[in-house]
Amino acid sequence: MQLHKGSPHKGSCHCGAVEFEITSDLAELTTCDCSLCIKKNAVMVKVHEDQFTLMSDAETLSEYRWNTWVARHYFCKTCGIYTFHRKTSAPDHYGINIFCLDNTDPNIIPIRATEGANMDVVSKGARDVWLGPRV
Secondary structure (H helix, E strand, O other), X not given: OOOOOOEEEEEEOOOOOXXXXXXXXXXXXXXXXXXXXXXXXXXXXEEEHHHEEEOOOXXXXXXXXXXXXXXXXXXXXXXXXXEEEEOOXXXXXXXXXXXXXXXXXXXXXXXXXXXXXXXXXXOXXXXXXXXXXXX
């Protein structure tokens, strides 16, 4: 697979009810250690909201919010697949489930671990602000 800067990539859930498109060079993927991302085994590519288009009806999505209620996690109402989410650390960006993108090999894209567990405002010892990605 050859990556082209700003290439369009189509994506969908398992059953095809949720369809979307992103424009990205897929230069880097991220993981997150928050309790939700760990349980859903999320590997994501970050895109600005201007680089994301929901092709299907928004009614096909189920939304889940927790903790600070900033991040908005979206799942298909039919098959339950996590497709994308609005990010807590950058609310004008989406984290896209890399495994929902068509014809994409995540094994050739570098993955960086990010810290989400300490963004929790409910846990004792949580930080007031997010310090950014791990080095």
